[in-house]
Amino acid sequence: MRFAMNDHIQAVHEPPIGEVKRWAAARSVEGPPLIDLCQAVPDYGPPPELLAHLHAAVDDPLTCRYTPDEGLPEVRQAVCDRYRRRYDAKVQPDQFCLTVGASAAFWLAMLVLCQAGDEVILQLPCYFDHPMALQSLAIRPVYAPFGEGQRGLPDPAAIARLITPRTRAILLVSPSNPTGAVIPPDLLRELYFLARQHRVALVLDETYSDFIEGMPHDLFTLAGWHDTLVQVISFGKSYALTGYRAGLLAAAPAFIGQALKLQDTMTVCQPRITQLGLQYGLERLDDWVTANRLMMALRHDRFVTEFARPGNRFRLVASGSFFAWVRHPFAGRTGREVAQKLALDAGLLTLPGEVFGPGMEDYLRLAFGNIRDQAIPEAVGRFRSAG
Template sequence: MRLRPRTLRQIDSPIDTAYALLDRRRNGRPLLDLAQAAPQYPPAPEVVAHVAAVARDPRGSSYVEIPGLPRLREAFAAEIADAYRCRMRPGHIVVTAGCNQAFCLVASALADPGDEVILALPYYFNHDMWLRLNGIAPVYLEPGPDLAPTAEAAQALVTARTRAIVLVTPGNPTGVTVGPDELARFAAVARRHDIALVLDETYRSFRDTEEPAHDLFADPDWARTVVSLHSFSKDLAIPGYRVGAIVASEPLNREVLKLLDCVATCAPRIGQEAAWAGLTGAREWRRARVREMAERRECFLATMAGRPGGFEVLSAGGFFGWLRHPFAGRSTEDVVRELALAYDTLVLPGTAFLPDDRGTFRVSLSNADRSALTDFAGRLAVAGA
């Protein structure tokens, strides 16, 4: 009997689709890969040394407690308390196998099939995929003129079936940051309707300020509404170690732990050890990487200021640039395919992050130094000529 897999209600992985284009390249020319967002430098020396020591330890490959390595939870609680100028307890923290898993666990703990979750556009594609895969209806929140979502617009979308509002800030793919005042307004909407405000804060360290990303944790009753998701992948240059975290109420975390126990038992120990070493021993290294990324964003904006080839930057922040192509009437998938095959430049189409084609695409600035960004602008100039 032949296996007949269930047809999953999702799109194919945009990352896999993008890299599949490379199978059609035959020219052998150097590729400018601006698709997947990942640091192109190794972790801090302190992290590497600690990971090596753990690998040699007979206990280094053992399970850890389902909520996470206790000393990592304590260190991250201290990190949150410092970064947000608030009080935070380790009991509010669950360590996960990356921020993607954090979102999946939280969404599944909050919503049943047939429920609704409000997603700000452009969404992070895995959020949309997971909801649809599980029969949860994504309700799309259109951005304002500055590409930032507003609480007022979200308020109009809440129904009796709404279970959460999801924001990514700084955004993936746009890099747009939702300011503290607007986040407070989102929290007020969520509280008014007794739903969750889920903030994916993967790129919080890569904002243009060291001020707190928001003041929501200062509210003694924050856990009634706020769920904050974090990643150590970009901050500590350990994407393959798969380690992230949920900051939420203890009742929600108890439900999350039931799911985590089933799907992974616990997040990988080696990733948790690496995150602990980075949080406790690599603060200056982290600050230096943040400065480097800010310099890349400035370089990107400078090289694109003249709109080479008619390509226009709509926003830039975190690890990303969000662009509009000049080819009215052409599908973005076709434009992205041509950039890859004719101009050896790999980017992600905006259709991976939107329910329709708006002529946009994402560039990962983490993959390019100054010379690569200059090269990118030159290739766009030729492509649009």
């Protein structure tokens, strides 16, 4: 090319799922059939009544049109109602902006909060897209250390030590991708007050929160929550609509106002068809979501039991509804080397630990939420043979 490109973006590693899928494509045809533990996508589709609703919507020419940047008023109201049921939340529609996936909500949050050179604190191991986005924006990711003993849960004292005058946010993901760990409500409160005390934002990504039993936390019940909390969330996993890109940003109305300036220049609005699907889910699918949570919990129990059986040299460090974070037994070899060998020899697709932050080479992430109950013993058996 005869022109320069952005150095910050060139320094970011390529999207890891694509890399792993290439290993899968390079396998010999004689190998065992592939078991995909790589990308976090529910293995089931949306319920037929949601699909029928979308089908009917496609025939309406209005569905082809833009909506207001922030989303249709009735959909934001449905979000409000659901947050009141789920979080006992003190919320109003003007605290929500519908986005193109949680991914776009995260970009909006970071662009509103930070300028190049600012810092955001992330808990290791962290969701790979977060540092990729930060580095692209020349925002410095500052990593809070990972302790196996704490199973990847954040330590407020360790995070406090990382706060500097350039810190703009403490970024947390609960349940965590990649460890599956859920931050207990008391710990989350402590981190919220730490952020508040230091006048930085607590940015909370709750993409998997519908897989938590009961109320995930009480931060939305606090008066003035939006002076500190910025929430990024996806409904893609909740309603099995990942391809529809159903995300949301929850924050103070003044914050949403800034985010909408960006959204207007970027995606304008969440597609109307997505909003219609989301509204249907929010208003009518609470029981369906609960049933899937219970199914995922059973899958998790089965996975943990199988993984703990004797003869497995891979060690489960942390796990939750969708994910397991595992230490591989090959000292001195990187997660990438081990994951590639598992893909080629055992037909197991996993993600190498190092894509989840510096120093994570001894680990792998397994997204067992992708595979059916019956497939779990076979998948775990392959780890036992490979170790």
